[in-house]
Amino acid sequence: MKLQVGTFPVQDVVFGEATRWRDGVLEIHADGLLAEIRRDARILNAELHLLRPRERVRLVNVRDVIEPRVKVDGPGVCYPGICGRPNTTVGEGRTHRLSGLAVAESADTVLYEGNDGWLDRWLDMYGPVAEVAPSGKLLNLALILTIETRLVAQERSDAAHRAALDLCDRLARTTIGLAPPEERTYQLPTSGSSLPRVVYIVCLRSPQHYSGSLSASWVGIYGMTRLTPPWLLHPNELLDGAISGPASSHSATTSWVMTNNPIVDDLYRGHGVDHDFAGVIAIRTRWTAQEEKDLTAYQAAKLARLLGAAGAIISYDAGGNDFMEVMLTVQACERLGIKTVLLTGESPPESEGLPLLMSLPEADAVVSTGCGRPGREALEIPAAERVLGGPELFATSDRPAERIPADSPMNFHRWTDLFGLGTTSSFEY
Amino acid sequence: MISALHAIALNGGAPRVIHGARIEHVCGNPGLTPEMDQAHARQIVLTACAAIQTAVTGPTLFEP
Numbered sequence: 416m417k418l419q420v421g422t423f424p425v426q427d428v429v430f431g432e433a434t435r436w437r438d439g440v441l442e443i444h445a446d447g448l449l450a451e452i453r454r455d456a457r458i459l460n461a462e463l464h465l466l467r468p469r470e471r472v473r474l475v476n477v478r479d480v481i482e483p484r485v486k487v488d489g490p491g492v493c494y495p496g497i498c499g500r501p502n503t504t505v506g507e508g509r510t511h512r513l514s515g516l517a518v519a520e521s522a523d524t525v526l527y528e529g530n531d532g533w534l535d536r537w538l539d540m541y542g543p544v545a546e547v548a549p550s551g552k553l554l555n556l557a558l559i560l561t562i563e564t565r566l567v568a569q570e571r572s573d574a575a576h577r578a579a580l581d582l583c584d585r586l587a588r589t590t591i592g593l594a595p596p597e598e599r600t601y602q603l604p605t606s607g608s609s610l611p612r613v614v615y616i617v618c619l620r621s622p623q624h625y626s627g628s629l630s631a632s633w634v635g636i637y638g639m640t641r642l643t644p645p646w647l648l649h650p651n652e653l654l655d656g657a658i659s660g661p662a663s664s665h666s667a668t669t670s671w672v673m674t675n676n677p678i679v680d681d682l683y684r685g686h687g688v689d690h691d692f693a694g695v696i697a698i699r700t701r702w703t704a705q706e707e708k709d710l711t712a713y714q715a716a717k718l719a720r721l722l723g724a725a726g727a728i729i730s731y732d733a734g735g736n737d738f739m740e741v742m743l744t745v746q747a748c749e750r751l752g753i754k755t756v757l758l759t760g761e762s763p764p765e766s767e768g769l770p771l772l773m774s775l776p777e778a779d780a781v782v783s784t785g786c787g788r789p790g791r792e793a794l795e796i797p798a799a800e801r802v803l804g805g806p807e808l809f810a811t812s813d814r815p816a817e818r819i820p821a822d823s824p825m826n827f828h829r830w831t832d833l834f835g836l837g838t839t840s841s842f843e844y
Numbered sequence: 845m846i847s848a849l850h851a852i853a854l855n856g857g858a859p860r861v862i863h864g865a866r867i868e869h870v871c872g873n874p875g876l877t878p879e880m881d882q883a884h885a886r887q888i889v890l891t892a893c894a895a896i897q898t899a900v901t902g903p904t905l906f907e908p
Contacts, residue, residue, distance in 0.1 A: 624867065704866035705850050736867075739852055773855045 417602040418651040419509045421487070421595025425516035428465050428554050436589040439596075441516060443556070448585055452558075457574035460561035464803050466519070467554060470540045473799035474557050475808050475821045477536040478572075478661035479520045480550055481579055481670040483513040485587035486655065493587070494656035494670065496638030498577040506651030511590040517553045517671050518586070520579035520661060521804035522560040524571035526633060527626035531665040532568075535809040537821075543794040544830045547837045550671070558582055559804050572632035576661050601651050601683060603692055611725035612693040615650070615678055616715055616748075618741045619658065620666050620733035621699040634660040634668055634732065636697055642707075645715045647722075648695040650679050658697060667833040668732040677835045678728055678758070693722040698744065700737035712743035720751050730758040732833055738772045749777035756780045760787055760831045784832040794827040846870055846892055854903040860895040862888060862906045 426439040434444045445463045452461045466472050484493040489508015496502035519538055526532040538550055538557075545551025558579050562571045621642045622633040633640040636648075636658055648657060659670035679695070686692040698715045702708050719727050727748050731741045745755045757778055761770035763786040770783075788794050799822040808825075810817035819825075830837070846862040847853040848870045853861040864870035865888075872885045891908040898906075 703868055704848060705863070708849065708851070736849055736852065739849060743851065773852050775855065 416506050416649045416651050417600065418489075418506055418654060419598060419600050420654060421509065421511045421590065422514050422597040422599070423511060423590045423593070423595055424514050424597070425554060428516065428556065430465075434585065434589055436513070436593065441513065441586065441589070443586075448582060451585065452560075452578045452581060455574055455578060457563050457566060457570060458560055458578060459563055461578065462559045464557045464559065465554065466538070466540050466557055466803075468540055468545070468552055471797075471800040472540050473802050473821065474519055474521055474538040474555070474559075475802065475804040476521045476523050476534045477519055477538050477804070478522060478524075478526070478534065478575060479579060479670050480538070480555070481518045481520065481583050481659070482674050483516065483518060483583040483587035484656060484674060485511050485584060485591065487511050487591055491655065494580050494583070494659050496657070497635050497660055498573050498580060498638070500580070500638070502637045504652070505655035505657055506649045510655055511587055511595060512674075513587055513590070515554060516586075517550065517555050518579055518583050519550075519555045519557045520560070520575060521557055522562055522571075522575035523805055524562045524575055525568055526572055526661060526663055527622060527628060527631040528568050529622075529627065529631075530625040531663055532622065532626060532631070533663055533809070533815045535664045535815065537804075537808055539796060539799070541799075542796040543788070544796065544827065547832070548830055549675070549836045550669075553671075556582075556586075557803055569628070569630070569632065572661065576632065601654060603650070603686060603694075608687065608691060610687070610689065610691045612723045613682060613690040613726040613728065614693045614696055614719045614722055614724040615682055616696045616698065616719065616727050616729045616744060617658070617676075617678075618698050618700050618729065618731035618737065618744065619668070620701050620737050624701050624703050632661055634658065634662050634666050634673070642699050642702055645711065645718055646697040647718055648697055650683065650692065650695050653679055653695060666732045667831050672834055672836065675836075678730060682728070690726070693719075693724050698740060700731065700733065700740040701735070702740065708740050708743055711740050712747040715744045716747035716751050716753065719748055719753050724753050726754045726756070728756050728758065730834055734772065742771075742773045742775050742778060746775050746777040754780070756782060758782045758784070758833065758835060760784050760833055762786070763788075782835070784835065784837060787831045794830070796825040796827050798822050798824040846888060850905055854905060858903055859900050860892075860898070860904055860906060862892045862895060863908060864888065
């Protein structure tokens with residue numbers, strides 16, 4: 416599988432009479448783009464607002480943050496399988512992306528009716544989280560949607576995400592026919608070397624248990640969110656958005672994160688140099704019986720062995736009992752002789768629990784991204800000067816009934832970095 | 845402790861852990877007839893009663 420990714424950096428966005436990319440400037444004809452989005456009868460209103468880094472602005476009811484990517488040549492579409500998009504296998508041919516820009520999808524519509532399906536995500540362009548999280552450094556184009564409330568949750572959610580992907584398509588298509596300023600080829604030729612083979616195991620929560628639905632909106636694999644056995648993916652599939660979708664804060668990932676996953680990037684950079692990148696195994700977490708969690712771990716480890724892996728890097732997107740599948744996968748790999756490195760955050764001291772919900776002796780090589788804040792204190796976020804996307808915000812993600820004005824200053828618990836995207840550093844002592 | 849996810853209970857140091865069914869119904873099985881479900885639940889509880897009278901030296905799993 417060979418994928419050429421052409422990158423078109425976006426240094427500025429201007430609203431104008433046409434939608435086009437030229438010399439790092441994305442011009443947007445907002446009325447034209449919004450008219451297309453409003454053709455969906457489920458969408459009652461749609462607005463576009465630009466959020467710039469360091470502006471004291473907050474966007475609430477955020478469901479996803481997406482990098483515009485478009486398939487220029489080769490099978491399938493970027494962000495496949497979700498919201499009725501074709502689910503042909505992706506990862507080959509040519510893809511164009513707009514870097515430095517993201518579409519932030521905001522709509523007052525839950526992911527699904529049920530625990531953790533609520534809208535507790537927000538995006539600040541200022542303050543301590545914006546300083547360390549990747550989204551604070553991007554030009555964020557907020558698509559704020561009002562969806563027909565008489566629809567069931569799944570239809571409302573589908574309408575919102577479909578609109579956001581449609582906008583991404585239209586923005587990324589401005590690059591078709593242009594020569595990309597940057598280009599990189601992603602390919603895993605069999606090197607025949609004696610380098611150790613390494614797999615990346617990415618653990619992704621399924622919303623099936625909490626939603627009671629086989630197709631609830633969430634981060635999907637080709638749009639599929641139900642509990643499924645482990646998947647074998649080529650890393651190029653991730654670059655084309657095969658793992659993507661909206662979610663609440665109970666998944667640490669966004670579509671932007673999964674297409675810019677630094678673990679995939681680093682494994683590619685070291686391919687043929689200090690290891691051979693053998694592939695990606697994606698597992699679903701939050702099975703509800705011990706046997707299912709065990710089986711998921713055994714099968715993930717088996718796939719890794721079939722790929723000839725000597726090592727596995729393991730990361731995950733959601734805590735709680737999901738962490739069992741993560742740890743059991745570490746154990747299952749180690750027992751098959753596959754060395755593992757786990758990337759994880761830690762629970763903060765005030766949780767009064769252990770730093771990791773579960774620990775096993777086999778997990779003896781762990782990269783910690785810490786408690787999600789530089790010191791012992793909670794992050795203090797000053798009040799916003801401007802708020803978009805709604806009047807209220809969840810006081811904490813664990814108590815959805817408690818709402819506060821959306822511009823409120825906050826003592827934010829922490830920002831969890833589960834993919835190594837943060838810019839905090841630490842020292843050993 | 846009766847747990848659907850016994851690995852985490854054992855890992856957390858619970859001395860006696862009884863293998864429960866699943867998160868949605870730890871101590872029963874709604875797929876059974878009411879009589880069979882009651883017998884199944886009773887078996888789990890009786891296992892727990894026996895476990896609490898059993899000396900253990902560390903986290904131990906009991907199968908109903």
